[in-house]
Amino acid sequence: MAEELRLVSHWSQRVHEVRIGATKQEGGSRAVTLTVGGQGALPFLFKEGALPHPPLIAAEVFDVIDEDWPETLCRDLDGMSRDPVRWAGTMIKDVQADLVCLKLSGTHPDGADKPAAEACDLVKKVLSAVDRPLIVLGCGDAPKDNEVLPVISEATKGERLLFGDVVQENYKTLTAACIADGHSIVAESPIDVNIAKQLNILVSDLGLPLDRIVINPTIGALGYGLEYAYSIMERARGAALSGDKMLAMPFICFVGQETWRTKEARVPESDSPGWGDARERGIMWEVVAAMAMLQAGADILTMRHPQAIRIVKHAITELMKG
Amino acid sequence: MALSGLDIYKLLPKTNCKKCGFQTCLAFAMQLAKKAVSLDKCPDVGAEVRALLEEASQPAIRLVEVGAGDRRFAVGQETVLFRHEEKFHHPTAIGLIVEDDVPASGLAHVLKGIHALEFERVGQKIGVQAIALHNKSGEKGRFLEQLKAVRAASSLPLILMTSSAATLKEALAVAGPERPLAYCHRVTDLASYISVCREFGVPLAFRASSLEEFSGATRQAVQSGFADLVLDIPEGRAADRLWQLTQMRRLAVKKGERSLGFPTMVIVDTAVESEAVCQAAAYISKYANILLLRTVKPEHILPLLTFRQNIYTDPQKPLQVEPNIYPIGDVSKDSPVLITTNFSLTYYTVLGEIESSRVPSYLICMNTEGMSVLTAWAAEKFGAEQIADTLVKFKLADVVSHTNLIIPGYVAMMSGDLEDKSGWRVLVGPREASGLPAYLKNL
Ligand code: SF4
Numbered sequence: 187m188a189e190e191l192r193l194v195s196h197w198s199q200r201v202h203e204v205r206i207g208a209t210k211q212e213g214g215s216r217a218v219t220l221t222v223g224g225q226g227a228l229p230f231l232f233k234e235g236a237l238p239h240p241p242l243i244a245a246e247v248f249d250v251i252d253e254d255w256p257e258t259l260c261r262d263l264d265g266m267s268r269d270p271v272r273w274a275g276t277m278i279k280d281v282q283a284d285l286v287c288l289k290l291s292g293t294h295p296d297g298a299d300k301p302a303a304e305a306c307d308l309v310k311k312v313l314s315a316v317d318r319p320l321i322v323l324g325c326g327d328a329p330k331d332n333e334v335l336p337v338i339s340e341a342t343k344g345e346r347l348l349f350g351d352v353v354q355e356n357y358k359t360l361t362a363a364c365i366a367d368g369h370s371i372v373a374e375s376p377i378d379v380n381i382a383k384q385l386n387i388l389v390s391d392l393g394l395p396l397d398r399i400v401i402n403p404t405i406g407a408l409g410y411g412l413e414y415a416y417s418i419m420e421r422a423r424g425a426a427l428s429g430d431k432m433l434a435m436p437f438i439c440f441v442g443q444e445t446w447r448t449k450e451a452r453v454p455e456s457d458s459p460g461w462g463d464a465r466e467r468g469i470m471w472e473v474v475a476a477m478a479m480l481q482a483g484a485d486i487l488t489m490r491h492p493q494a495i496r497i498v499k500h501a502i503t504e505l506m507k508g
Numbered sequence: 509m510a511l512s513g514l515d516i517y518k519l520l521p522k523t524n525c526k527k528c529g530f531q532t533c534l535a536f537a538m539q540l541a542k543k544a545v546s547l548d549k550c551p552d553v554g555a556e557v558r559a560l561l562e563e564a565s566q567p568a569i570r571l572v573e574v575g576a577g578d579r580r581f582a583v584g585q586e587t588v589l590f591r592h593e594e595k596f597h598h599p600t601a602i603g604l605i606v607e608d609d610v611p612a613s614g615l616a617h618v619l620k621g622i623h624a625l626e627f628e629r630v631g632q633k634i635g636v637q638a639i640a641l642h643n644k645s646g647e648k649g650r651f652l653e654q655l656k657a658v659r660a661a662s663s664l665p666l667i668l669m670t671s672s673a674a675t676l677k678e679a680l681a682v683a684g685p686e687r688p689l690a691y692c693h694r695v696t697d698l699a700s701y702i703s704v705c706r707e708f709g710v711p712l713a714f715r716a717s718s719l720e721e722f723s724g725a726t727r728q729a730v731q732s733g734f735a736d737l738v739l740d741i742p743e744g745r746a747a748d749r750l751w752q753l754t755q756m757r758r759l760a761v762k763k764g765e766r767s768l769g770f771p772t773m774v775i776v777d778t779a780v781e782s783e784a785v786c787q788a789a790a791y792i793s794k795y796a797n798i799l800l801l802r803t804v805k806p807e808h809i810l811p812l813l814t815f816r817q818n819i820y821t822d823p824q825k826p827l828q829v830e831p832n833i834y835p836i837g838d839v840s841k842d843s844p845v846l847i848t849t850n851f852s853l854t855y856y857t858v859l860g861e862i863e864s865s866r867v868p869s870y871l872i873c874m875n876t877e878g879m880s881v882l883t884a885w886a887a888e889k890f891g892a893e894q895i896a897d898t899l900v901k902f903k904l905a906d907v908v909s910h911t912n913l914i915i916p917g918y919v920a921m922m923s924g925d926l927e928d929k930s931g932w933r934v935l936v937g938p939r940e941a942s943g944l945p946a947y948l949k950n951l
Contacts, residue, residue, distance in 0.1 A: 191719040191765065193758045230747045230790075231754060408811060409629060411853055413818040417592040424590070447942050449860050450810070457864065460624060462807030473782065474789045474811040478818075481793035501786035508747045 575665025
C-alpha cells in the first residue's frame, strides 16, 4: 500500500456566516445570538474543512393556526397553539429549540386578515417572552406582506431578526426595510438553483450584504418530492464551496410546514392499518425529513412537533461530535 | 474505472492496419470506450493490455447479490457521489436483526412484525430485504435451531451473523442454496470464513477497523480468488462512520481504488429507537448499501423506506403513470370527475386524497410527460386545448352522464377557456390535494 487511502476535496470558498439576533450592546435585546453558515466542507465531513456551527432548529409558532392540524399534534401542543407567546416560550425553555420561527398566517386577507399593528404587537410580545433570536414570516400574500412586514421591521430595528420570504416577483419592499433596520432575509426560490442565485443577486444589488441572506430552496415533504430540494441543495452547496459566492448562503428548510400536510403524518391508525402508531408516525415523518435535509446541507430546520425537535436536536449533537 | 477513448488508444498497437474494420486505431479505441465493439476484433493486442482493459471495464464498485428466488436483492455498482450526477442504482437493502436467543413465541411475533413491513407508495412496492440472524448466544446448536425456525417461517434473504466459521459451515450446509450473506465480525477470522463461503458460493460481509485494514483484507481475498465481499463499517461516532463511507465511495468511484470497491454495510445497534431511525436516515443518504436495524415498528420503517425511495429515484426520469380514466371506489354515471397530470407524485397524492374522502370519483390521469400541474401548464402540456382533446380521446361523455369537470386550483385561470374549448362545465378544485376530501364531501 504505497499511496495513502484518502481522498480529500479541497474547496476554495466557505459559506457566508449569517448571524441572527443582537444583544443589548449591539442594539438589540437578545441574551443569545446565533450564527449559521461558515462551512468549508460538505455536511459533517469534519476531516475535510471547517464546520464551525451546528445546524439550528427553529420552532414553528403561528399567530393563528389552521383548524385541521391532526389531533395527535394538537394534543401534544397542549393548548399552546391558541397562545403564541406561551407557545414560543415553551418551545425555547422546555423543548429547547434554538430559536423561534413566527409565521403570521393570521394576516392573510383570505383568513383572519389581522392588521399590521396587531401582528407587530405579537412580535414584540414574543420578543419579550423569549431571549433568543426570532424568524418572522409573512403570510405569503405579497401586498399584505409588503404592508405588514416593514412595520415590524421598523419596530424591531437593531434586533437583527431574520425576515421572510422574499421571492423573485416580490423582494424590493421587504429587502429595503431589512437593509434600513439591520435585519436579514430569507430568499425563496422554487426548487431551482438558477433562480436562487438570481434572487440573491437581485437582493444584494439593492444593497443587502451577502452575509444577511438565507436561501429557502422550497423543500417537499418526505415522500412528496423531498429529493428535488435535496439535490438542488447538494448542487448549490457544491457550487458555493467551489467559489460561487452568490450561492454561498446558508439554507433554511421548512420541515414542519411540509410534514404536517402529508397523509402519513395526519391519518389516524384506524384509517391506515399497517402504518403503525399515528402519533409516532407523524413525529418520525418530521424527523426523517429533517435528517435528510441535514445531509443535504441544511443550516436551519423549522420544525413543529416538540418531540421531533427533541429527537433531531439530539441527533445534531451526536453528528457534531466530529 | 472507465477509460476514455484516448486512454485506450495509448494501449493499442497504433499501426492503423485496419484489421479491426476501422480506419484507425483511434477510431477503434473510441468505439471500445463506448463499449460498441469487442476488443477481440484487433488481433494484435497483447495479453497484458487485454488484462488491463478488462480490469478497467469492471465497475468501480462490485455488485453483490444476496438471496435466491423472488426476494433476492443486489447492492453495489454505484457510480456517483451525488444523485444529481447520474443516479443511485441499487437501493440500500434494509435488514432486521433477529437474535438467536429469542424464544419461539417471541420469534413468531418478531417475524410477523417483519413480514408486515411491506407497503405501496407511488405505485411501487417498498419493503425490507433481509433478516439478519445474530448468534448472540454464541452457541452453535441454538443458532442452527433458530435458523431452522426462521427459514420455516420466512422467505426473506438471510444474513448469517455467526460467532464462528464452524457454525457458519453447518448453517450453510442447510441454507447455502438460498445464498445468504455470511458475516465475519473479526478480521482475524476472515480467512476461515472465506474458505467456508467459497465452498458454498455465498457472499461475505466482514468488519475491519480502518480503510487500510479493509483494503489489505480485500486484496488478500481477491488474490485468493474470492471477491464477493461487503464491507461492514465499524461502530463509532456518526461523523466517523459517514467519513469512512464517503471515503470508500470516493476512493472507489473517483480514484478507481479497487480494494475499496465493494458494497458497504452499516449496523445501527442503538437501543433508543428514535436515535436508530435518525442514524439510519443519515446512512441511507450517505452511502450505506446494506443497513441493519432492530426496530420493526412500521412507524419507524415506513419513513425510512420512503426516504430510500426518494433518494434512489432517477433524477432524470420522474415516475409516470399510464394516462387513462381511473375509477376510484364504487363509481356510477353521476360520480364527479377530476383531472390531474401523470407525474406519479401528483397522481398518487390526488388518488390518496380522493380515497380518503370516500367519495367515489373518476380521476383522469392526463399525459403531461411526467410534469407536475404548474410545470405542465407552463409547458402547454396541461392547457385548455390539451385537456379538451383528452376528454374526447378518453370518451368521457360515454363514462358519465353529467358534464362537470374538476380541475386543480392552481390552473383556475384556464376555466373560461377550457369551458369554451371543451363544452364541459369547469369546477375549480382546491390548490393542494389535501383540500380534496373536504371539497368532495361538500360538492
Ligand atoms: S486492428 Fe488493431 S492495430 Fe489494426 S487498426 Fe485496428 S486497432 Fe489498430
